[in-house]
Amino acid sequence: MKRLIAILIILSAAVSACNFGRRAPSLLVADATEIKSTPTIAAATMEEIQDQPTAESAPQTLLPSEGIDAPIVESPNIVKIRMLNEQDGWSVSGAKVFRTNDGGVTWYGATPLDAPADAYSVLTDFLDAKAAWALYPSADGSPDNGTLYRTSDGGATWNSFSAPFSEGDLEFLDAKNGWMMANLGVGAGSMGVAIFQTRDGGETWTRTYANDPNVEGASDSLPLGGLKNFIRPVNMDTAWVGGVIYMTGRVYLYRTDDGGANWAEQPIILSQEAAGGEVGALDLTFFAPSTGMLVLRSSGDVLLTEVYISQNGGATWAQTDATLKGYGSLQILSADDMIFFADGKFNITQDAGKTWNAVQPDQNFADTLVAMDFVSPQMGWAVASSDDGANILYRTEDGGSTWFAIAR
Secondary structure, rough: OOOEEEEEOOOOOOOOOOOOOOOOEEEEEOOOOOOOOOOOOOOOOOOOOOOOOOEEEEEOOOOOOOOOOOEOOOOOOOOEEEOOOOOEEEEEEEOOEEEEEOOOOOEEEEOOOOOOOOOOOOOEEEEOOOOEEEEEOOOOOOOOEEEEEEEOOOEOOOOOOEEOOOOOEEOOOOOOEEEEEEEEEEOOEEEEEEEEEEEEOOOEEEEEEOOOOOOOOOOOOOOOEEEEEEEEEOOOOEEEEEEEEEEOOEEEEEEEEOOOOOEEEEEOOOHHHOOOOOOEEEEEEEEOOOEEEEEEEEEOOEEEEEEEEEEEOOOOOOEEEEEOOOOOOOOOOOOOOOOEEEEEEEEEEOOOOOOEEEEOOOOOOOOEEEEEEEOOOOOEEEEEEEOOOOEEEEEEOOOOOOOOEOOO
């Protein structure tokens, strides 16, 4: 799976209104120090599926030709950034979508032409420089009514489809196959969700699961209790849902192997420190069919973020040699490469957390960092707030030591 982990300021398990696909938006943690290795045990196999299709298509054109032949946006005021490589990337500000092909120096408007003018947010998934999806919620706030836009030419043209959901976590595996964990409502430590799949790029969707007792055919193998942070599909059969349940020493992590119809809890053996507090699953991804990374956060006596690895497709999990204490921003690029910002410094490991190189940047991001996104341990971008309220985009090419302001 192509997703790279980046976890951004997820203090509770509320689902973000702007998902960046292949890499989730990053988390604030802090200080990289020692760790011990602990094996864990996994579980899961399931069966059957229910169908509830819905959606209509309406092609629609924004830009005059394929590629970035679009108006330049002088001040994009970026809030979220998703770089695919050193040149190509996407960004979002409010409900606006932008594209770059020169490493973030120039940004072009790529918002769907007939996107709701009064929309305040957009849920996005960026597969590559050409393929992307943008979900706008319904004006009346209904959880089962939204408009999904799809582009296959980098935002030059978009098709729109009615969607049976409004917000949640949208994850495409390729141009055709995708999953959606739709948010049906949150309250009193519980969260109703419905799981959908598409096999035609988002034109039609099949509901395979719902846990809200008010929804016909609802089930409870994915418990209503607990807040859900993410869904991470591996293929069209297997996916994971993680979040937080407010119980000491218990991880909210579930797996399906039958397209979402049934779910089984994934047991995790926690460190002694983590087991003493509430634990949240913040993100999970597979870099290869067998190799996956799981990020957990606990709030016991010490706020702790731990990275776990599986080498057998998620059957068992073990801690890596990295423990993150306090607050900061963590991005995982691979099983070996991690970048972690805390206390004004970028800490970089290229050996799965065994050793860290602390880099003092030439810009003071200590209290201003909004987002960061690296494509390698050397090349990265940072969004920082300024005194005048605008966000400034910086780029580094030397692993966080030197930063250049390239857009605001």
